[in-house]
Amino acid sequence: MIIEFGHFALILALLVAAFQTVVPAWGARVRDARLMAVAEPAAVSQFFLLLIAFFALMHAYVTSDFSVANVAINSHSTKPLIYKMSGVWGNHEGSMLLWVLILALFGAAVAVFGNNLPSTLKANVLAVQASIAWAFLLFILLTSDPFVRMIPAPADGQGLNPILQDPALSFHPPFLYTGYVGFSIAFSFAIAALIEGRIDAAWARWVRPWTLAAWMFLTIGIAMGSWWAYYELGWGGWWFWDPVENASFMPWLAGTALLHSALVMEKREALKVWTILLAILTFSLSLMGAFIVRSGVLTSVHSFAVDPERGVFILAIMVLFTGGGLALFALRAKDMRIGGLFAPISREGSLVLNNLLLVTATATVLIGTLYPLILEGVTGDKISVGPPFFNMTFGPLMLPLLLALPFGPLLAWKRGDLLAVGQRLMFAAVAALFVVVVIYAVDHRGPWMAPFGIALGVFVMAGAITEWASRIKLGSASREEVVRRAVNLPRSSYGTLLAHFGVGLMVVGIVGTSAYQSERILVMKPGDTVSIAGYDLVFKGAAPNRGPNYREDIARFDVTRGGAPVTTLEPSKRLYDAPPQPTTEAGIYASWAGDLYVVMGDEQQGDGYAVRAYFNPLVRFIWLGTLIMFFGGGISLSDRRLRIGAPMKSRRAHPIAAE
Amino acid sequence: MRILRIVLIGCALSWATCALAVHPSEILPDANKEERARALSAQLRCLVCQNQSIDDSDAPLARDLRVLVRERISAGDSDTAVMDYVVARYGDFVLLKPPFNVSTLALWLSPLLLLALGIWLARSVGRPKNAAEADTQLTQAERDKLDQLLRKDT
Numbered sequence: 001m002i003i004e005f006g007h008f009a010l011i012l013a014l015l016v017a018a019f020q021t022v023v024p025a026w027g028a029r030v031r032d033a034r035l036m037a038v039a040e041p042a043a044v045s046q047f048f049l050l051l052i053a054f055f056a057l058m059h060a061y062v063t064s065d066f067s068v069a070n071v072a073i074n075s076h077s078t079k080p081l082i083y084k085m086s087g088v089w090g091n092h093e094g095s096m097l098l099w100v101l102i103l104a105l106f107g108a109a110v111a112v113f114g115n116n117l118p119s120t121l122k123a124n125v126l127a128v129q130a131s132i133a134w135a136f137l138l139f140i141l142l143t144s145d146p147f148v149r150m151i152p153a154p155a156d157g158q159g160l161n162p163i164l165q166d167p168a169l170s171f172h173p174p175f176l177y178t179g180y181v182g183f184s185i186a187f188s189f190a191i192a193a194l195i196e197g198r199i200d201a202a203w204a205r206w207v208r209p210w211t212l213a214a215w216m217f218l219t220i221g222i223a224m225g226s227w228w229a230y231y232e233l234g235w236g237g238w239w240f241w242d243p244v245e246n247a248s249f250m251p252w253l254a255g256t257a258l259l260h261s262a263l264v265m266e267k268r269e270a271l272k273v274w275t276i277l278l279a280i281l282t283f284s285l286s287l288m289g290a291f292i293v294r295s296g297v298l299t300s301v302h303s304f305a306v307d308p309e310r311g312v313f314i315l316a317i318m319v320l321f322t323g324g325g326l327a328l329f330a331l332r333a334k335d336m337r338i339g340g341l342f343a344p345i346s347r348e349g350s351l352v353l354n355n356l357l358l359v360t361a362t363a364t365v366l367i368g369t370l371y372p373l374i375l376e377g378v379t380g381d382k383i384s385v386g387p388p389f390f391n392m393t394f395g396p397l398m399l400p401l402l403l404a405l406p407f408g409p410l411l412a413w414k415r416g417d418l419l420a421v422g423q424r425l426m427f428a429a430v431a432a433l434f435v436v437v438v439i440y441a442v443d444h445r446g447p448w449m450a451p452f453g454i455a456l457g458v459f460v461m462a463g464a465i466t467e468w469a470s471r472i473k474l475g476s477a478s479r480e481e482v483v484r485r486a487v488n489l490p491r492s493s494y495g496t497l498l499a500h501f502g503v504g505l506m507v508v509g510i511v512g513t514s515a516y517q518s519e520r521i522l523v524m525k526p527g528d529t530v531s532i533a534g535y536d537l538v539f540k541g542a543a544p545n546r547g548p549n550y551r552e553d554i555a556r557f558d559v560t561r562g563g564a565p566v567t568t569l570e571p572s573k574r575l576y577d578a579p580p581q582p583t584t585e586a587g588i589y590a591s592w593a594g595d596l597y598v599v600m601g602d603e604q605q606g607d608g609y610a611v612r613a614y615f616n617p618l619v620r621f622i623w624l625g626t627l628i629m630f631f632g633g634g635i636s637l638s639d640r641r642l643r644i645g646a647p648m649k650s651r652r653a654h655p656i657a658a659e
Numbered sequence: 660m661r662i663l664r665i666v667l668i669g670c671a672l673s674w675a676t677c678a679l680a681v682h683p684s685e686i687l688p689d690a691n692k693e694e695r696a697r698a699l700s701a702q703l704r705c706l707v708c709q710n711q712s713i714d715d716s717d718a719p720l721a722r723d724l725r726v727l728v729r730e731r732i733s734a735g736d737s738d739t740a741v742m743d744y745v746v747a748r749y750g751d752f753v754l755l756k757p758p759f760n761v762s763t764l765a766l767w768l769s770p771l772l773l774l775a776l777g778i779w780l781a782r783s784v785g786r787p788k789n790a791a792e793a794d795t796q797l798t799q800a801e802r803d804k805l806d807q808l809l810r811k812d813t
Binding site (some may be wrong): 237240241242270274341343344352353356357360363364368379381382384386387397521610 | 681682683684686701702704709710711712715750751752753754755756757762763765766769770773774777778781784785786
């Protein structure tokens with residue numbers, strides 16, 4: 001009964017979305033306040049209807065109602081509760097429901113918090129947002145209905161893929177979708193602005209918090225996925241340039257560019273046309289990600305999700321919104337006036353460089369991802385585009401970006417002094433060179449470029465610290481003045497500083513672990529010792545164990561360093577009950593210097609186990625860096641001046657210019 | 660991220676057991692040769708997997724290829740000779756780094772071309788669009804005069 005109720009709510013949400021698409025947009029056109037006003041209650045009720053549908057499905061999962069086909073196929077009665085709940089979005093149908101729920105959540109949030117938006121803009125934004133929701137709701141109801149019954153119900157479900165029964169993974173999709181879908185707001189704002197033909201700095205001020213929120217969630221969502229892959233898949237890799245990874249990475253790159261160009265638009269009214277285009281493209285890339293993941297065009301080896309009907313439907317949605325958006329852009333963009341003027345060497349100029357490099361990088365990833373598909377379609381030749389290609393093309397584009405990053409925030413708007421900024425960055429440059437010298441002096445066995453890569457990360461971090469020091473006049477003003485400035489520095493400035501610092505830290509982690517990973521592969525018998533990166537691991541043997549829904553063999557390694565005990569690692573091999581599938585759980589000892597990472601292999605004939613031991617130097621910095629980026633975004637978002645609905649109010653006697 | 664693919668494409672079986680792709684018994688006694696074999700393996704695609712190198716994959720075919728690469732290296736082949744040998748048998752598809760030829764020209768050159776296009780487009784950004792706007796800029800003589808006035812002021 002609850003399932004039918006949820007199904008009904010889903011259908012009702014489709015009707016509400018259709019209504020919300022047509023009526024407010026018409027109201028905005030004929031300037032009828034009553035017609036426009038229906039957008040808000042419609043957006044809120046659409047959200048609550050989808051919430052009902054979502055919880056109806058979750059109820060079926062929690063109570064293990066196997067008369068629902070989706071539950072029977074993807075859940076199992078013995079699964080721990082948390083994985084029953086996360087199982088809702090661990091499959092195609094449920095994850096689409098989560099997708100539209102978040103879409104509606106953003107729409108409802110604009111309806112509720114967007115009090116300061118002009119009424120026509122708000123009506124148009126909510127109408128565009130509803131049109132996206134409508135398209136996806138139709139997609140769900142026609143091709144991917146999660147509420148279909150299975151009569152007679154099976155005695156038990158088929159279970160969730162055990163590799164997905166993991167806490168980090170439970171929360172990875174919601175974060176990721178919030179990021180993907182969050183960019184829909186930027187898209188809706190862009191389309192609404194094009195419909196009205198009026199775009200100004202205020203537009204960027206409204207759009208930026210939403211974009212920032214979406215960017216934050218996408219950042220943490222991607223990071224969680226990468227972290228999970230690192231500890232769960234069992235060979236210490238954290239990024240694979242896989243089509244599906246690229247599908248999430250492209251909107252992130254474009255979204256990062258959008259954040260920066262919207263800044264120029266807000267402060268200086270420049271780059272308006274470009275920012276609108278970027279807003280359309282960012283969400284289009286999100287849609288394309290959905291298409292790549294769900295159509296199976298790029299993963300044809302595996303047949304589970306290869307469903308032509310679904311693929312074509314999502315392709316149609318993508319073409320409709322991307323094509324429609326771009327066509328509207330082509331029609332209207334020429335009417336938009338070019339904004340503020342600036343010299344090439346200026347804050348604006350640095351942000352143009354940022355956009356140039358980020359967008360070229362996005363396009364490179366896009367071409368690399370789709371090229372094999374296109375080539376095969378055109379000539380029939382089959383080629384592979386793998387990590388070596390992306391490392392060779394993407395890396396060189398990031399190099400100037402990172403090198404220029406510390407300069408940008410220190411340059412003045414309109415016309416900057418590169419030499420003066422260079423002098424202020426002396427400390428950062430010296431710190432970076434110092435790192436190179438130290439690495440070479442201490443011990444260097446990796447690639448010759450690696451110390452420079454780490455130095456680049458240090459340069460970015462030290463640059464962020466330099467920027468902070470110069471904003472609070474550290475060293476040049478009195479102590480009281482410095483403290484006052486540090487306290488009064490706007491949160492958005494702290495957010496930028498933190499995010500940039502996080503980027504530097506991430507670079508250090510990426511270079512460190514890529515260049516200096518060490519590895520031992522061998523067969524070990526109980527009592528054997530293996531040495532890696534200064535640690536000695538003694539294999540104490542393996543013993544069987546019984547978990548809640550799996551059996552496992554746990555191995556024990558006593559880890560010592562220079563004779564002193566460090567820890568005991570217990571990697572295991574699991575066999576899940578339903579579906580019966582083996583997984584490996586790595587034993588990881590984390591420290592600031594790096595992770596000791598041990599994986600168990602099969603038992604060998606003639607006694608002993610295959611063992612793989614890694615040392616991944618500085619690897620934690622990758623995720624620590626992204627976490628800092630996430631919090632930087634959050635702090636920026638908490639700045640009153642950025643929040644929707646917050647009027648400019650000078651609460652302090654001497655506010656510091658928010659540069 | 661991998662997750663999405665696994666959730667939606669259901670390829671987890673190929674992943675779950677990939678932890679020990681390179682088996683201890685495959686490893687060559689000569690550390691230099693083994694290092695070369697590992698470097699080459701990372702460039703070769705596991706043909707039955709999704710975008711995995713044979714170095715990462717546990718599939719039997721990947722194992723066969725790893726052994727083949729090691730055999731060629733042990734037989735004294737250079738890195739290029741080994742790659743040529745593998746490509747001759749499996750085609751360009753096996754290379755994770757696509758070769759530079761007519762059909763991949765667009766792939767390899769596009770990042771450079773796009774960057775050039777971007778620079779060309781960005782060149783006019785922030786500049787005055789027409790003569791009328793440009794005229795609002797100060798001439799050198801006006802600027803000198805302004806400097807003089809400002810200096811007098813302070």
